[in-house]
Amino acid sequence: MNVSLEKLKRYIDEAKRIVIVGHYNPDGDAVGASMGLYNLIANLKEKVQVVMPNPFPDNLKWMDKEEHIQNYQAHKTEVELAIQEADLLFCMDFQAMNRTEKLEEFLQASQAKKILIDHHIEPKEAEFDLCFSDTQVSSTCEICYRIVHTIYPQFINKDAASCFYAGICTDTGSFSFSCRHAALFRAVAELIDFGIDPVAIHRNIFDTFSEQRLRLLGYCLSERLVVLPALNTAYIYLNKKELQNYNYQAGDTEGIVNYALSMANVYFAAFFTERENRIRISLRSKGDIDVNIFARENFNGGGHKNAAGGNSYESLEDTLLRFNALLPAFHAGFKSKR
Numbered sequence: 005m006n007v008s009l010e011k012l013k014r015y016i017d018e019a020k021r022i023v024i025v026g027h028y029n030p031d032g033d034a035v036g037a038s039m040g041l042y043n044l045i046a047n048l049k050e051k052v053q054v055v056m057p058n059p060f061p062d063n064l065k066w067m068d069k070e071e072h073i074q075n076y077q078a079h080k081t082e083v084e085l086a087i088q089e090a091d092l093l094f095c096m097d098f099q100a101m102n103r104t105e106k107l108e109e110f111l112q113a114s115q116a117k118k119i120l121i122d123h124h125i126e127p128k129e130a131e132f133d134l135c136f137s138d139t140q141v142s143s144t145c146e147i148c149y150r151i152v153h154t155i156y157p158q159f160i161n162k163d164a165a166s167c168f169y170a171g172i173c174t175d176t177g178s179f180s181f182s183c184r185h186a187a188l189f190r191a192v193a194e195l196i197d198f199g200i201d202p203v204a205i206h207r208n209i210f211d212t213f214s215e216q217r218l219r220l221l222g223y224c225l226s227e228r229l230v231v232l233p234a235l236n237t238a239y240i241y242l243n244k245k246e247l248q249n250y251n252y253q254a255g256d257t258e259g260i261v262n263y264a265l266s267m268a269n270v271y272f273a274a275f276f277t278e279r280e281n282r283i284r285i286s287l288r289s290k291g292d293i294d295v296n297i298f299a300r301e302n303f304n305g306g307g308h309k310n311a312a313g314g315n316s317y318e319s320l321e322d323t324l325l326r327f328n329a330l331l332p333a334f335h336a337g338f339k340s341k342r
């Protein structure tokens with residue numbers, strides 16, 4: 005066991021109140037890593053709480069059957085108190101505390117030891133006491149699984165293993181990207197040895213759409229897909245009204261951006277949705293085209309080379325105009341990398 009892992013084990017052994025927190029708009033990896041770790045630590049400690057900045061999608065609810073997770077929008081006081089009282093904080097699947105939005109001030113103010121487990125580019129190490137961050141690894145779940153497998157192998161159970169598998173599965177697009185390393189598949193084989201059912205997990209996550217969500221996807225593709233062949237780019241946009249028309253629920257727009265990228269000649273795809281006080285932007289690319297840099301430079305965001313996100317505080321119309329204006333220069337940079 006290396007020094008960092010020994011330190012982590014000591015922190016956990018000594019902790020009295022542990023809080024595990026995921027990023028804003030929690031996805032399969034954030035919920036999977038948080039609940040995987042929770043399932044395990046709950047065997048060791050009485051006081052462990054998982055908190056999220058806002059609600060997570062219904063297709064991930066099976067990881068939290070007992071509705072243990074508290075989201076800040078619905079449980080403000082409880083979440084604030086839990087963070088204030090914690091002596092150990094786990095930050096899962098985000099590289100900087102501002103990714104937790106309104107929870108940031110409470111995380112910053114907390115006196116707890118802060119542990120980062122993550123795989124995003126440019127972690128803000130100064131915000132944490134211990135960082136387990138590796139951008140080469142598929143998912144936070146894969147990193148988290150390796151950590152617990154080293155320090156508490158005897159406590160990994162089927163529930164924890166299922167959550168870790170879920171995050172690996174969602175963050176690799178069901179093993180279609182970020183999955184070049186044999187080590188990933190060895191970890192997956194080990195998870196299967198814990199008795200998980202990959203077929204059932206896949207069905208729970210990907211085959212549980214509501215009718216409205218499927219129709220929203222249809223609308224995006226038939227009415228709101230813009231293809232720019234000369235720029236090898238495609239994008240989709242939705243305004244607030246359109247989201248309401250389809251009774252938008254958390255997670256309903258997850259994955260839609262990938263359809264824009266699925267055309268042969270398209271190497272760069274974007275998806276814009278109008279939210280309460282901002283335009284949310286998802287970016288995807290193929291090969292060596294770096295959307296993390298594009299998100300950082302233009303939309304206050306970041307992420308990974310082939311999958312990143314950001315925000316715009318202009319109107320949807322102005323955001324699209326600005327995006328279109330950025331395209332020729334970005335395309336000139338990536339043309340040779342297709």
Ligand code: 5GP
Pocket residue numbers: 097103285286287304305306307308311312313314315
């Ligand atoms: P998505 O498009 O699925 O929301 O996000 C794609 C990837 O980019 C995810 O790994 C996500 O964590 C990251 N990401 C999304 N939004 C932001 C953002 O505003 N800032 C940073 N640094 N990363 C983001």
Ligand code: MN
Pocket residue numbers: 033034097123143144175
């Ligand atoms: Mn992730």
